[in-house]
Amino acid sequence: MWAVLLVLVGLLSVVLLLGRRRRREGEPQLIQGWVPYIGKALDFGLDSNAFLKKNQEKYGDVFTVYIAGKYMTFIMDPLLFPSIMKYGRQLDFHDFVNQVAPVTFGYPPVSSFPDMDHQIQRSFRLLQGDNLLALTESMMGNLQAVFRQDFLGDAGGEAAGEGWSTGGLYDFCSSLMFEATFLTLYGSPDHACRHSDMAALRHHFTKFDNMFPLLVAGIPIWLLGRTKATREKLIRYFLPQRMLGWSNTSLFITMRSRVFEQNDMLSDTDKGAHHFAILWASVGNTVPASFWALYYLINQQEALQAIRQELHRVLQHPESQDPWEPEVMISKDQLEQLVYMESAINESLRLSSASMNIRVAQQDFTLQLDKQHAVAVRRGDFIALYPQMMHMDPEIFTEPQVYKYDRFIEDGREKTDFFKRGQKLKFYRMPFGSGSSICPGRFFAINEIKQFLCLLLIYLDMEMEEGQEEAQLDNSRAGLGILLPTKDVRFRYRLRRPTS
Numbered sequence: 275m276w277a278v279l280l281v282l283v284g285l286l287s288v289v290l291l292l293g294r295r296r297r298r299e300g301e302p303q304l305i306q307g308w309v310p311y312i313g314k315a316l317d318f319g320l321d322s323n324a325f326l327k328k329n330q331e332k333y334g335d336v337f338t339v340y341i342a343g344k345y346m347t348f349i350m351d352p353l354l355f356p357s358i359m360k361y362g363r364q365l366d367f368h369d370f371v372n373q374v375a376p377v378t379f380g381y382p383p384v385s386s387f388p389d390m391d392h393q394i395q396r397s398f399r400l401l402q403g404d405n406l407l408a409l410t411e412s413m414m415g416n417l418q419a420v421f422r423q424d425f426l427g428d429a430g431g432e433a434a435g436e437g438w439s440t441g442g443l444y445d446f447c448s449s450l451m452f453e454a455t456f457l458t459l460y461g462s463p464d465h466a467c468r469h470s471d472m473a474a475l476r477h478h479f480t481k482f483d484n485m486f487p488l489l490v491a492g493i494p495i496w497l498l499g500r501t502k503a504t505r506e507k508l509i510r511y512f513l514p515q516r517m518l519g520w521s522n523t524s525l526f527i528t529m530r531s532r533v534f535e536q537n538d539m540l541s542d543t544d545k546g547a548h549h550f551a552i553l554w555a556s557v558g559n560t561v562p563a564s565f566w567a568l569y570y571l572i573n574q575q576e577a578l579q580a581i582r583q584e585l586h587r588v589l590q591h592p593e594s595q596d597p598w599e600p601e602v603m604i605s606k607d608q609l610e611q612l613v614y615m616e617s618a619i620n621e622s623l624r625l626s627s628a629s630m631n632i633r634v635a636q637q638d639f640t641l642q643l644d645k646q647h648a649v650a651v652r653r654g655d656f657i658a659l660y661p662q663m664m665h666m667d668p669e670i671f672t673e674p675q676v677y678k679y680d681r682f683i684e685d686g687r688e689k690t691d692f693f694k695r696g697q698k699l700k701f702y703r704m705p706f707g708s709g710s711s712i713c714p715g716r717f718f719a720i721n722e723i724k725q726f727l728c729l730l731l732i733y734l735d736m737e738m739e740e741g742q743e744e745a746q747l748d749n750s751r752a753g754l755g756i757l758l759p760t761k762d763v764r765f766r767y768r769l770r771r772p773t774s
């Protein structure tokens with residue numbers, strides 16, 4: 275599918291006679307393949323790590339690759355990352371978002387509304403600092419409401435019986451985290467705690483999400499079957515007149531709605547598309563991230579026990595929760611004390627994240643990498659960091675393929691010394707991007723994954739079902755965030771008994 279579509283677009287470009295370029299003095303090695311537009315996109319898409327590694331061996335730590343119509347200069351040495359972050363003005367991240375997000379989510383380019391762009395940036399603060407408290411409290415309530423109704427049989431649902439239940443682990447994580455995150459950000463319908471059509475929304479979301487890498491690669495949506503219709507359904511979900519009927523909406527979304535309302539150039543559909551983009555940003559990575567966090571723990575029961583012990587130590591209550599007791603309360607402070615759990619989450623993110631950090635050169639200039647090295651870049655070129663290579667570097671992380679839940683702990687506290695060629699790294703873990711483009715939702719994301727794990731560890735015993743293959747990373751969204759598993763794995767769970 276990937277390949278066929280890219281070839282199609284490649285052929286289109288031949289017709290349009292898009293040119294190729296020549297390497298100039300002072301520029302990095304140029305690798306462009308012979309196919310117009312596509313360039314090396316196929317090689318990259320098949321196995322990005324192997325592709326980058328091969329070129330690094332051949333050309334060194336900096337080289338330019340032509341991928342899907344873009345010249346991308348990769349900086350492979352993590353010791354050089356800090357110098358890239360310093361070029362805030364010449365290397366711009368929002369230029370990239372503004373090129374990609376509008377075509378992907380279907381709203382008009384934000385750069386045509388500079389004022390609104392600025393306010394949208396400001397809205398990101400509402401995911402952090404003092405505002406995180408309200409979000410975190412609301413998330414805990416929503417997570418428990420959904421979990422108790424669907425899995426503990428509150429409100430007359432199917433009660434989890436004495437024995438084991440089984441299910442797909444990805445599906446389990448997705449149904450809980452998708453809905454709880456949705457309720458926390460967008461709110462609930464006026465006269466109910468839950469939206470009635472969440473399963474349908476999630477279904478359409480998944481269909482769209484499968485096409486996401488192709489949209490980002492610049493494949494026109496009309497080549498992608500029913501994707502456009504699916505996207506329209508998703509956008510319609512967020513039309514202003516519908517959202518007016520929701521309550522307990524987060525300040526973050528309320529403020530964004532207000533910004534859109536003030537802009538009479540935006541149609542209702544455009545507003546819906548913006549809200550939909552935030553849905554993607556907030557669950558597109560969090561759902562697979564919670565899957566991997568839980569998957570590794572269930573697979574390694576010693577790790578799971580250690581995390582559970584830490585949790586009970588912090589909460590100061592017995593090793594299991596009577597399901598008919600009132601809700602579990604976990605304060606933000608308590609969440610912060612869960613350092614082993616945090617290390618376990620960070621370790622699963624290290625293993626599963628493949629986000630690329632992209633900056634767009636705003637002018638022709640010379641990028642000073644360190645005292646000895648500089649390269650020339652051209653206006654419009656992409657500068658790309660690919661942290662997954664660093665996450666998997668055996669010089670930085672011993673046995674990088676192995677999950678070690680306490681890899682980021684030393685003497686009971688967070689470990690922050692990681693080295694490359696004997697030098698301490700400033701950046702060694704980058705699932706959330708870096709510098710000016712770092713994910714504004716990262717604190718909320720880590721908190722909600724913690725809350726999710728807390729709840730499950732308190733209420734449930736969980737095991738993998740026998741005779742299953744290990745979950746594999748699906749590389750088709752390499753460069754775009756947390757990778758999904760190639761297929762779901764089956765697990766079983768049962769209520770833990772109160773040890774009174």
Ligand code: HEM
Binds near residue numbers: 555631720756
């Ligand atoms: C484990 C979960 C998450 C991961 C791994 C993740 C990762 C990322 C990454 C890699 C970026 C782009 C940074 C770059 O290219 O340098 C990003 C941007 C963004 N993320 Fe997250 N994210 C997560 C959860 C969330 C959540 C829960 C929210 C919102 C509630 C969120 C909101 C955003 C937004 C709004 C942007 C765009 C920022 C901008 O345009 O400047 N993310 N995220």
Ligand SMILES: *[C@@H]1O[C@H](CO)[C@@H](O)[C@H](O)[C@H]1NC(C)=O
Binds near residue numbers: 412415464467
């Ligand atoms: C809204 O939030 C408050 C406080 O978190 C809660 O008590 C109330 O039940 C929520 N309302 C709805 C409709 O969910």
Ligand SMILES: *[C@@H]1O[C@H](CO)[C@@H](O)[C@H](O)[C@H]1NC(C)=O
Binds near residue numbers: 703
């Ligand atoms: C885990 O990662 C987050 C976000 O990158 C960071 O703030 C936190 O300090 C890390 N904690 C540990 C124990 O590694």
